[in-house]
Amino acid sequence: MANKTNKTKIKYIVGDDVNLDREVVLLKNGERLTEVKARQIARETLKRVHGRPSLTGAKKVSPEVKARVPEKLKKRLDREVKRRGETPSAIIREALESYLPV
Helix, strand or coil: CCCCCCCCCCCCCCCCCCCCCCCCCECCCCCECCHHHHHHHHHHHHHCCCCCCCCCCCCCCCCCCCCCCCHHHHHHHHHHHHHHCCCHHHHHHHHHHHHCCC
């Protein structure tokens, strides 16, 4: 019988705010989390880019195209993805661009 490890998920409970200057909360590196440090972390997090870069242009949403394909075609795509080390999206875009030239 295979040895299975029990993975417990950490659950977060939304409750009252914690005053980090009174409550001792330690970061992973052992540093104490204070109100000032929490605000700094929040500002840095909000500066990060969310989502994937636009293919259309700066601050524009790239349209998404979805299509169903036969299983054999999907497997061929998966093999090509692995062979080339690219994403399915990149290969599909390339195929569409060659089939539908400007």
